[in-house]
Amino acid sequence: MAEVKMIPLAVNGGIGFGAKLTPKQLIALGTYLDDDTEVELTTFQQIIIQVPENKVEVATEELEKVGFSVYKVGPYVKSLRTCGFCQGAEEEGMPIAIELNKRIAGKSVPFTVRPAYTGCPNACGEPLINDIGVIKRKDHFELYVGGQAVGTNARTGVLLKDGLEPEELYELVDKVLEVYRNNGRKRERIAKFIDRYGFDALKKDVGVS
Known part of the structure; x- marks a missing residue:
């Protein structure tokens, strides 16, 4: 009998007030785990599970029904790491974080991209030490690139x-990822790409003066 190919999936509870899961989500997740299965919880608020290749589509659909977001594992943009939104959804821009995540998570890139967002200058979501970082400051946004934590x-x-206004933020992040996708080398992190390609060249390509 041919060995069943297992596909890794990254799941999380979506963008919200911290990394939280509901009992309903845990029960749904458990249906894809054996009793002795080890589950990896990443620093990006994701749980990595292994699913048979022929069940990926069904598993994704069932997990999304209970509120999980499901992502590919590998050279893709990870789901947005966020702070706890301690001052509230609207004040700290949770709708912006949700929309940004929707636009970029899962996009193919030369090497895994870790984006992070924080709703105020305290930067609890650690945007400055991730590949792409966004900080909300009053009613506008700052975009940082090339952070590296390790x-x-x-x-x-x-x-x-x-x-930046929200639409300007979305557009600029898209442009950064496009330049990186078209010019980055395989397994070259954004920080190393910027060193090689040049920060000024990147600014020029994305239209930042």
Whole structure:
């Protein structure tokens, strides 16, 4: 009998007030786990499960029915890491975070991209040490690129542009990912890509003066 190919899926409870799951979600998740299965919980508020290749579509549909978001694992944009929105959904821009995640999560890129969002300058969502970081400051947004949390060359991201309206933010993030997708090398993180490609060249390509 041919060995069943297992496909990894990354699931989380969606963008909201912190990383929380409901009992209904846990029950649904358990249907895809054996008693001795180890479940990986990532720093990006995702749970990694293994599903038989022929059940990926059904599993995705059933998990989404109970409120999970399901993503591919590999060289894709990860789901948006967020802060806890301690001042409230509207004040800290949760609708913006949800829309940004919807637009970018799961997009193909040369190497895994970790985006993060925080609703105020306290930066609890750690946007400055991730590949793409967004900070809401009053009624506008700042976009940072090239942060890196690990390694001897760990560093904070560089401000690409501030004072952004929501639509400007979405468009600029899309442009950054497009430049990276078209010019990045396989397994080249955004930080290394910016070092090689040049921050000024990136700014020019995305239309930032």
